[in-house]
Amino acid sequence: MHVIGTAGHVDHGKSALVKALTGMDPDRLAEEKARQMTIDLGFAWLRLPSGEEVGIVDVPGHVDFIRNMLAGVGGIDVVLLVVAADEGVMPQTREHVAILDLLDVRHGVVAITKIDLVDEEWLALVEEDVTSLLRGTSLEGAPLVPVSAVTGQGLPHLLHVLTDLLDRVPPRPDLGRPRLPVDRVFTMSGFGTVVTGTLIDGALAVGEHVVILPKGVTGRIRGLQSHKQPREHVSPGQRVAINLAGVDKETLQRGDVVTLPDLFSPTHLVDVRIRWLPTQRRALKHNEELHLFVAATEVPVRVRLIGRDTCPPGEETWAQLVLSRPVVVARGDRFVLRRPSPGETVGGGVVLNPYARRKYRRFREETLRLFRLWDSPDPGDAVTAVLHTWGPLTVGQLQSRGTFPPRHLSDLIAAFVARGGRLICPPREQEREARENAPKVAADCWLFSAEQWEKQQAALRSALAAYHQTHPLRAAMPREEARSRVADASWPPWLFDALIADATEAGWLQQTDGGFALTGHRPTWTPEQERAAQELLNRFRAQPFTPPTWSETVALAGEPVVDALVAQGTLVRVSPGILFLRETYDEMVDRVTRWLEEHGEITVAQARDLFGSSRKYMLAFLEHLDAYHITRRVGEVRVKGPKFHTRRGRTNA
Numbered sequence: 009m010h011v012i013g014t015a016g017h018v019d020h021g022k023s024a025l026v027k028a029l030t031g032m033d034p035d036r037l038a039e040e041k042a043r044q045m046t047i048d049l050g051f052a053w054l055r056l057p058s059g060e061e062v063g064i065v066d067v068p069g070h071v072d073f074i075r076n077m078l079a080g081v082g083g084i085d086v087v088l089l090v091v092a093a094d095e096g097v098m099p100q101t102r103e104h105v106a107i108l109d110l111l112d113v114r115h116g117v118v119a120i121t122k123i124d125l126v127d128e129e130w131l132a133l134v135e136e137d138v139t140s141l142l143r144g145t146s147l148e149g150a151p152l153v154p155v156s157a158v159t160g161q162g163l164p165h166l167l168h169v170l171t172d173l174l175d176r177v178p179p180r181p182d183l184g185r186p187r188l189p190v191d192r193v194f195t196m197s198g199f200g201t202v203v204t205g206t207l208i209d210g211a212l213a214v215g216e217h218v219v220i221l222p223k224g225v226t227g228r229i230r231g232l233q234s235h236k237q238p239r240e241h242v243s244p245g246q247r248v249a250i251n252l253a254g255v256d257k258e259t260l261q262r263g264d265v266v267t268l269p270d271l272f273s274p275t276h277l278v279d280v281r282i283r284w285l286p287t288q289r290r291a292l293k294h295n296e297e298l299h300l301f302v303a304a305t306e307v308p309v310r311v312r313l314i315g316r317d318t319c320p321p322g323e324e325t326w327a328q329l330v331l332s333r334p335v336v337v338a339r340g341d342r343f344v345l346r347r348p349s350p351g352e353t354v355g356g357g358v359v360l361n362p363y364a365r366r367k368y369r370r371f372r373e374e375t376l377r378l379f380r381l382w383d384s385p386d387p388g389d390a391v392t393a394v395l396h397t398w399g400p401l402t403v404g405q406l407q408s409r410g411t412f413p414p415r416h417l418s419d420l421i422a423a424f425v426a427r428g429g430r431l432i433c434p435p436r437e438q439e440r441e442a443r444e445n446a447p448k449v450a451a452d453c454w455l456f457s458a459e460q461w462e463k464q465q466a467a468l469r470s471a472l473a474a475y476h477q478t479h480p481l482r483a484a485m486p487r488e489e490a491r492s493r494v495a496d497a498s499w500p501p502w503l504f505d506a507l508i509a510d511a512t513e514a515g516w517l518q519q520t521d522g523g524f525a526l527t528g529h530r531p532t533w534t535p536e537q538e539r540a541a542q543e544l545l546n547r548f549r550a551q552p553f554t555p556p557t558w559s560e561t562v563a564l565a566g567e568p569v570v571d572a573l574v575a576q577g578t579l580v581r582v583s584p585g586i587l588f589l590r591e592t593y594d595e596m597v598d599r600v601t602r603w604l605e606e607h608g609e610i611t612v613a614q615a616r617d618l619f620g621s622s623r624k625y626m627l628a629f630l631e632h633l634d635a636y637h638i639t640r641r642v643g644e645v646r647v648k649g650p651k652f653h654t655r656r657g658r659t660n661a
Contacts, residue, residue: 009234009246010174011063011206012054013084015108017098021121021157022090026066028157029167030054053235053247056171061235063206063247064088083189083206083303085177085245086170087116089147093126093154096134097141103353106285109145110356111342115177116150117169118142124156180245183413186210187336188248188266189303190220193257199231201257203266204249205304209338209413210268212250213241220255221265222274222334227255263305265336270408274334279326279361281383282311282345286322288354293318294370298354300329302343308332311345314370314379324357326379328364337362339390339411363409365397387416388423395429395457400496404451418449428458432506454503464507468494469516472526480532481572484523522575531572540565541573545589548579552592553621558585582632586625596629601638601652609645 014022026032032052052064065084087108091101108116118138123131135152142148151169155162192204212218216229231251232239242248250266265272284292294313299306310330319325337343337359344356360382368375381393394411395401403421406412412420425431433453456464471493475485495504508524511517518527533541544565548555558581561570570587573579580593588596599618603610610618615626630646633639639646 009062009179009243010060010085010177011065011083011245011247012086012088012170013065014067014088014090015104016090017092017095017100017104020090020092020095020098020101022088023066024157025088025090025119025121025155026052026064028160028163030064056174057167058171058175060171060174062170062174063235065206065247083208084113085115085180086173087113087147088170089116089118089150091118091120091134091138092122093120093131093134094122097137102141105141105145105147106287106353107344107356108147110283110285110344110353112146112358114146115173116147117166117173118147118150118152119166120152120154121157123154123161124159180208180243182211182244182415183209184415185271185338185413186212186244186267187272187338188212188250189305190260190264190266191262191304193260193262193264195257196251199251201227201252201255201260202249203252203260203264204247205266207242207246207248208244211241211243212248212266212268214239217269218250218252218266219269220252220260221267221272221336223259223264225255225259226269227252229253263303263307263335265303267336271414272336272338273363274336275362275364276331276334277364277367278329278331278337278359279364279379279382280329280343280357280359281324282319282327282355282357283324284319284321284355285353288321291318291320292325292355298345299348300331300335300343300345302335302337302341302359305335307335308348309345312367312370314368315376326360326383328368330367361393361397361411363411386423386427387420388425388427388429391420391424391455392427392429392457395455395460400454400456400460402451403449403453403455406455407451421449421455424455430454430456430458430461432456432503434500434502452500454499461510464494465511465514468507468511469526472517472524472529476526476529479568479571479575481537481568482575483529483531483572484520484525484575486523486575490524521577531576533572537566537569541569544569544573545578548587548589548592552589553596553619554625555588555592558587561587583628586628588629597633597638600630600633604639604646604648604652609642609647610639611645 016022030052053061054064055061120134153162153166153169155166187209188205188207190203190205194202196202214229214232219226229250230253232242233249234242234246294317296311298309300309312328314326339359339362341359345354347354378393378396381389407414407417431453433450472485491504516527518525544561574581578590579587580590581587612623612626616623634641637649637651640649
């Protein structure tokens with residue numbers, strides 16, 4: 009389904025031509041009929057000889073109603089530019105063509121009306137002027153069709169040209185994110201609130217729950233119509249009337265957007281590329297205040313130029329629009345800028361980033377680089393731009409930003425990865441892909457730009473180097489300490505594992521039983537430390553079941569030496585104050601488990617007697633076994649724990 013929009017100067021016969029083509033009078037207001045001039049948007053539809061039914065939006069041509077014209081022209085596929093043969097190109101003809109060019113409307117037909125009032129020589133001059141006007145615009149080369157709505161001359165040929173053109177216009181894509189910019193709001197007796205507009209980017213169906221933005225009003229689709237015919241569902245590109253249940257007409261206005269929940273968010277900072285019209289007499293200035301027209305919305309904005317202080321006529325520039333109130337826009341949306349007084353169209357452009365996070369420092373290289381990414385023709389660069397704005401994200405978070413159409417997300421991510429970006433998925437997804445040979449981007453996969461992933465690698469290298477310098481006696485940095493220093497709190501464990509795997513594959517990280525070290529790192533002991541360690545271990549061997557306490561070991565050998573012996577597993581710390589030699593500890597675990605095999609339970613006193621130790625040591629040891637689920641306390645005794653058989657004779661201590 010396609011939509012045709014009219015354009016052209018006031019009183020050039022747009023509404024008369026629509027009525028002649030469709031049999032419908034698009035002027036719906038009494039004032040319009042009395043003044044014989046379109047004031048607000050009019051709507052009709054037409055069945056072409058091919059059988060296709062197309063909607064028609066008739067826009068006002070008078071300069072005083074240009075706002076209404078802009079509300080209607082945003083959702084059209086083909087423009088029917090109307091130029092009266094007896095007057096030729098007029099001021100609003102020029103402004104409408106400039107607007108269509110700014111909106112990048114590339115499909116159009118020029119109807120030269122009222123040919124019954126001029127001779128062929130005059131008509132040829134008008135055609136020459138129109139051709140000259142369109143040269144260098146998005147409508148250059150559009151066919152010119154002379155017609156008369158009064159006599160009917162040329163109307164069959166116009167229908168043929170429109171049919172041929174519409175056959176070549178691709179249908180509006182279904183991007184999986186429907187939105188209907190509202191251009192009319194009214195009530196119907198027995199039905200309630202009705203809104204109309206051109207549906208874009210997705211489909212809607214009766215019964216669906218919707219949200220009206222930017223206000224956040226929620227409701228339900230009670231009924232749908234297109235061309236006054238009831239529909240159960242409607243597709244992108246159709247003119248649609250939505251009967252809303254649970255929504256008061258007074259809460260809505262032109263410019264609101266009807267959409268499904270969780271697809272879009274209102275925004276008040278938008279990154280754009282602007283084209284300043286060559287017809288302007290002065291340059292666009294930083295912080296200039298203008299009016300933004302996008303879809304059916306009008307909102308005052310302040311223009312913050314990026315990388316420059318002015319933009320001369322005829323040039324393009326990057327900018328950030330600071331909106332006076334939130335609106336709903338999407339990346340790629342076209343817009344128009346007008347000066348409120350005197351009222352004139354001054355420029356327009358395209359939305360690069362609908363959700364700017366903050367006001368930028370305008371001349372910083374970081375800012376300019378971000379805009380280069382947003383404005384790049386490579387789709388993967390836009391994903392990189394989002395990540396540089398918000399930091400690493402999951403695929404689900406990327407989608408929830410609303411920056412990209414859901415149905416294009418996989419292709420965008422593929423382009424991002426092809427440019428060196430990192431897509432990291434949980435092990436179950438990797439296993440599924442290998443099993444099914446069917447790559448799929450799951451919502452919990454993570455995305456890092458190449459630069460962000462390298463920064464994480466550099467942070468890990470730096471953390472390990474600092475650890476080795478601070479603890480030269482230790483063979484490795486404990487895993488959890490490394491994770492706490494490098495990984496963000498939001499990271500799942502497998503994401504840190506992927507970082508470690510990459511570092512290991514790169515060859516600069518080595519893994520040990522308890523942690524990680526830089527490749528080639530070896531503990532560095534001084535002769536004094538080696539001597540102190542040996543003397544301490546001799547004390548532990550001399551008193552295996554009543555060894556020195558933590559404070560005593562530190563006093564004997566120094567905390568760095570004791571820490572190193574614990575880290576390398578020579579000593580096992582079963583409580584803050586109690587340590588055992590590793591071989592002693594293993595023997596104790598083995599003897600307790602054999603006791604439980606024979607007797608079924610053990611008390612602290614029995615353990616004390618078993619090892620010839622004291623209650624202090626045995627209580628700490630048994631509580632340690634409880635923590636590892638080798639034993640389980642029941643009253644005053646210990647019995648076999650859940651992991652008794654799987655862990656018998658050894659723990660991870």
